Amino acid sequence: MIDDRTAPLAGLRVVELSSFVATPLGGMTLAQLGADVVRVDPIGGGPDIGRWPLAPSGRSLYCGAGLNKGKRSLTVDLRSARGRELVAGLAAAAGTLVTNAPPRPGLTYEELRERRPDLVYARLLGHRDGRSAVDYTVNAELGFPYATGPEDHDGPVNHVLPAWDVACGLYLAIGLLAADRRRAATGEGRHVELALHDVALATAGNLGYLAQAQLGEARPRIGNDLYGDFGRDFGTSDGRRVMVVTLTARHWRDLVAVTGLERVIAALEEALPADFSRDRDRYTHREALAGLLAPWFAARTAAEAGKALAGTSVLWSHYRTFAETATGLARHPLMAELTQPGVGPHLAPGSPLVLDGRQAPPEPAPELGADAETVLGELLDLPPSEVAALRADGVIG
Known part of the structure; x- marks a missing residue:
């Protein structure tokens, strides 16, 4: 939580009951904008408490440190009626709850609304009918793995980025804020539901992939080539690779000029015939064009190729590993050193x-259950003695 009364979401309080990626990301997005987000976990931690990647200490770098920055933490025995009653009171006091947890007695929207009629209750589902799903199963279900990977590969290829979780977390934050805006205007609460599968399906539809299939054209698997225009990776003399993309006629003209291939490309256009100022012709004849361009890259180091391309409109980048990217983080304004309990000092991103x-700097994720006294004191007016009694009785951790 940003300690700044001028932060965009200062004054918004959110109780988060969540695990894994999408919902914690939604909560952290709100916290980085100034909301007071209280994450409630089972005593001992939720199912993602030890999820990889891990720090040398064994702490999760994504659950414990990555997706909970700037929140406060409370651990509660959610299996007990007293524990659920405590969380229900917190949700009513905050007025906003975000969750991907299965509904528990006393914590359903209908029950919480009786306590707080203007409650904003945002819930993430796998499928809208209640069936479970995760990013990897949703991705497999929609067809993306059969459009990913080398052209001559027969089976599906998954990708490492949980894209639907990320999109879903941001959609969830937007939906919650839309409901909060309506509440501010009308005094009415709202029940917001969002399904991971629906986010992926909507994205596939919005990008035209589904309409393309309905109209009879299968999305091809083309490896590292750019679909619909010219873009691919080229090897350099020092064993590196460079990704090059052209999306406009200007991009293409600059690429041809910097590589000195104007006459050769003009001759190829006349021979085919083709007009490489048009994206469809660049895509159709991408193999021939790549064959002409490859020797220019192969004769140069990655640094030399980059220096030549830097003065043009061409879209390009060197390929890097995560380790290589991490070595230059100290110079990036998004990053700042963060000392995370259990992990130690490292460079971490704030809000993009x-x-x-102004840009919100990163704040440490809370130690599990560390904020019981302040959260229960501020939201429920419980004195320290009562908080201590709840801890002694095993209701909170």
């Missing part, structure tokens, strides 16, 4: 949003 020239 820049508002009036």
